[in-house]
Amino acid sequence: MLLCTMAFLCSCANFGDDDDRAQKTGADVYVYDFEDLGIELLKNNEYISLNYDSSGIYGLKKSNNDGHINYSFSRIKNGQTRAEEILIGSGNTRFDYLCTDNNDNFYVLRTIYPDKKGVDNINDDYEYSGKGEKKLVKYSPSGDQIWAAALTTQDAAGYIRDMAYVKEIGILTCSTEGLSLYDELTGEGKAIVSKDKGDIHGDRELLVSPDGTVYAVETDSSWKYIVYEFDTKKMNLGKKYNIPKEVPMGAKFFTGTDNDFYYIDKNCIYAFNKGDEKTRKICDLIDSAFYADNIVLLFEKSEDEYEIIADYNTASSRAFSMRKKDSQSDEKKSITIGITTSDSYVRQQVNIFNQENREYNIILTDYTENSLLGYHSAYGRLLEDMQKGKGPDILILSSYSDMCDLRSKGFLEPIDSYLRNDVEISSNKYIENIAGAIKENGKQFAIMPYFSINTCAASSEFLGDEAVSLSNYRNLCNKHNVKIQNVMGTMNFAGADILYETSGFDFIDIKEKTCDFQNYNFINLISLIREVKRAEDSDIYKPLDSNCYIENKSMLLPYVISSFEDYRIIRDGYFKSDIFFNGYPSIGGGISYIEPGMMLSINSRSEYKEKAYEFIRYFLLDEYQYSIEWGFPVYENALDLLMDKSTRARYYIDDSGKRVDTNSTITIGKREFVITPLTTSEASYMKEFICSLNKLQYRDPEIVSLISESVKPYYIGDITAEKASSLVQHRIEKYLKDNNS
Structure with missing residues (x-):
């Protein structure tokens, strides 16, 4: 997903005011309550750009329907859960970047190629050897084109890396050649800063605060972050501020009101203001029992209240509200999960479980972090905890050998009786040979959702x-x-x-x-x-x-x-x-x-075996089994659905409403091979092989x-x-x- 370009590459550390935390009372000083807003932003779609403004969430959406690409402006207004979409182009047209103004008009960089190859054969606009016509385009809130402006000579000579709306002035672009400004009413552009002034490492990005202030963030000659406030009177980069030294390389920045800036690492949210020497920890995501593969967006609504968009590597992103936890709220009992293999659905399901459960919280321990080879690998660290009696309640294992080893040492709970007494699962038909293969001496010690x-x-x-x-x-x-x-x-x-x-x-x-x-x-x-x-x-x-x-x-x-x-x-x-x-x-x-694919087991010494089973059973249910796109599900109906799908041609509906069949391709050596549908007999042979x-x-x-x-x-x-x-x-x-x- 293109959202991965917004991923946070920094590692977790305790920066800023740890001493301040020690002086405060209560373990919940950095703990927040999270609530899913019920908005499914991504499902087999890519957002090239995603942001908040005063009207809500908006984004530039790229939909790929079996090779047919559409671009849409997508907006979810405040208080709504469904997106309004405006189709702005397809075929041989490509769009990049997006920003809005105070009147909900939106601006995008549009490239029209002479043929569809220009869109299909590139990952980056500027790797394509063909000639595309690039323009900065302004659209009305209903999707009508207001103007399409030619790029400045400076922008056309290089390529645009970022752009932002400057309140009541126009669009500021940041290219490899410098900064240009385009008039809000006419689109007329002019170069205002050439590339020899700053941007040493070519990593400059533009940020817009809720009050409309525009900032440029980049690294200096010492690879330390600095920030400029854009001067709207002189029309250039204004005063320079240092960013706290502990902010790691690769950090993604967000703007706010109570705090000028925020950044997020894997486990924590931090804040700082212009000129601060240290950051302040705002939220500890682990202590708050909240998990995501990445947090790609943060919007400050009020003091101690935020909205975030969490990204999961399952082609799905979710929007959450987060509020400072009430110090008087009841403490939940903690159920622990130890993971030796990463799975985005596990993180998603942990968040769902934690929000639906008033009595229990699931806490993740990721044994893959900082693991070394040999005994100190992810499994070695887990085994050490199990032997000390400190093992997690639920285990997410990466291999059959790990499961066998733990089972032989008596660390795993047989789950046969749980499965038999679970009407929803016992009434389903699972692939018999797969279910049989996972048993040890007639007993089952793990759930294997896919393979x-x-x-x-x-x-x-x-x-x-x-x-x-x-x-x-x-x-x-x-x-x-x-x-x-x-x-x-x-x-x-x-x-x-x-x-x-x-x-x-x-x-x-x-x-x-x-x-x-x-x-x-x-x-x-x-x-x-x-x-x-x-x-x-x-x-x-x-x-x-x-x-x-x-x-x-x-x-x-x-x-x-x-x-x-x-x-x-x-x-x-x-x-x-x-x-x-x-x-x-x-x-x-x-x-x-x-x-x-992964194996889920219950610690035989856990105090919360029933609740542990309540969590792992999800991975045998329809919702998960039908979502499996890599590997084979163990639920036979879900497997049959994939088998049937493999025999049917993929297609999309073109702009004229006609069905167009399409096929995926793969490169084998120097040959490009087209993957056509299987015949019914070929698909049946594959299932027979699986069942053998x-x-x-x-x-x-x-x-x-x-x-x-x-x-x-x-x-x-x-x-x-x-x-x-x-x-x-x-x-x-x-x-x-x-x-x-």
């Missing part, structure tokens, strides 16, 4: 009905004239860990904590990897490209499948022939793995590292394959024994 598939595809026309395994790949290479080092296509030696993570785990019984690497199948596995290394080390080495499957130079394509459309990409994009899913070569054939899987991928980086280190001497010729397999056996046996407690 992908890690597999290897092969050409059925090339290989016939022969599955590639660790025992037969050499024979198949000889039979089909494929070099052994090319079995896995473009996989190189540096990427060989993918075989340790998949085929390598076929030699381990995780449940029984045993392993058997001293056999010819494992030797065949490391022999294959050695052939890859030998080929790379040779003087005549020439790596394969993506055409290797079409040219029958390789047999297996490793691929993570996350949609039905991936079938078309694999079949017609890579192979151009009928395919089957062989899986990774294993002892008895090939194995395809279920790759969990029964093995979750067990990812343990420590085991992978031990295998890799143990076999390294074999690859450089220092030891035999038998010796390498013996080393692996010894080290993995010891690791499993040490971790069986």
Whole structure:
């Protein structure tokens, strides 16, 4: 989303008046109550510009309907929950930036290209080599064009980076060449500041305060922020003020009334005035139990009352009011969530839960922050807390191996009885093999809302009905004239860990904590990897490209499948022939793995198990299951909907009301491939394949590292394959024994 350009890159720290906080009484000194205003701003749309003015929220909206782009001016007036939209262009027209005046007129930068390619093939307006006609355009509140002004020579020579309305004067633009001012009534423009005056690093941005004062914020030669107040009499940058030194690089600034400026990091909101040496903490978002991926907008309504727009990486943004918490209000009981993988829906649902619940608050602990490799990774930090009895009530896990480890240590609560007694869930039909795969000894310890598939595809026309395994790949290479080092296509030696993570785990019984690497199948596995290394080390080495499957130079394509459309990409994009899913070569054939998207569990020592279940159940319900766009939902009806959707052509309605079919494209090597709909039989085959899987991928980086280190001497010729397999056996046996407690 283009809103991501407004993301806050700074890290949380306690700046300003921590001593002042210590002198105040009450834990709620920086705590606010948040209320969702019921406005869904973003859903499969992008706001190029989004802001507040005296009339409410307004934005420049870009809607992409299967390749057909529309631009609209969107406004949500104060007290309303639905947006009023005015279509201002589509086709070969592009719009950038947006500001409004005191009469609700709005101004945009418009570029008209000679053809639609000018809009389709660029991320940034100025990367397109074609000639587009750029003008600054003024529209009335109803969307009628009032004037379209040619850019100043200065703006036309560079490109505009920001613009702002100067009260009763006109539009101030900030370009790579300097500042220009356009008359409010006529649009006539003139350059007022050239680029050699300030803007050392090209990061100048324009801010407008509620009273109409315009500021320019940028960094100086020491990379410290400074701010200028625009002088409307001299028509140039006026007095310069320093911004407190603790404000980090990448901060996004907002203006206010009680405070001149605000900025937000991931966890806190701070304020300062012109000339202040320190910032003041206004709100601690974590203490307030409020979570978002980014906060992209803040508007000060009155003292201790604000409106914000929170952005989630789910193509959705929500507007909230925030008010200083009443010190006399009842304290809520805290339920904690520990996350080892980031999911925007979790943050959204936490906010919904907290607002709907008068007795409980959910507090997030993000173990992915500041995590290091090895034991001090996100999971290592979580496990340490669990072992100390300080673990969170709810656990959001990133892998099946983490869930198994916690379950074996007795830290996870079985949730079978919760699911059976939940009428809404027990009456739904979930994919049986997926539901069965997640169970351990007949019990379920986690909810897995969605999944992908890690597999290897092969050409059925090339290989016939022969599955590639660790025992037969050499024979198949000889039979089909494929070099052994090319079995896995473009996989190189540096990427060989993918075989340790998949085929390598076929030699381990995780449940029984045993392993058997001293056999010819494992030797065949490391022999294959050695052939890859030998080929790379040779003087005549020439790596394969993506055409290797079409040219029958390789047999297996490793691929993570996350949609039905991936079938078309694999079949017609890579192979151009009928395919089957062989899986990774294993002892008895090939194995395809279920790759969990995330796993939600309940701490067996939690005091709030019922409430914990009340939260995690949401991820099995219709609202979430039907929202899944990457990966496969576990609710069968939601899966069937995706299957049906994959067989139908995508389309949009053009400006004349006609239906226009369209398809997505993907680049494979140097080829652009058009993804056409699946046939009914192809979609059914994909579902049958999904319903045939029964093995979750067990990812343990420590085991992978031990295998890799143990076999390294074999690859450089220092030891035999038998010796390498013996080393692996010894080290993995010891690791499993040490971790069986």
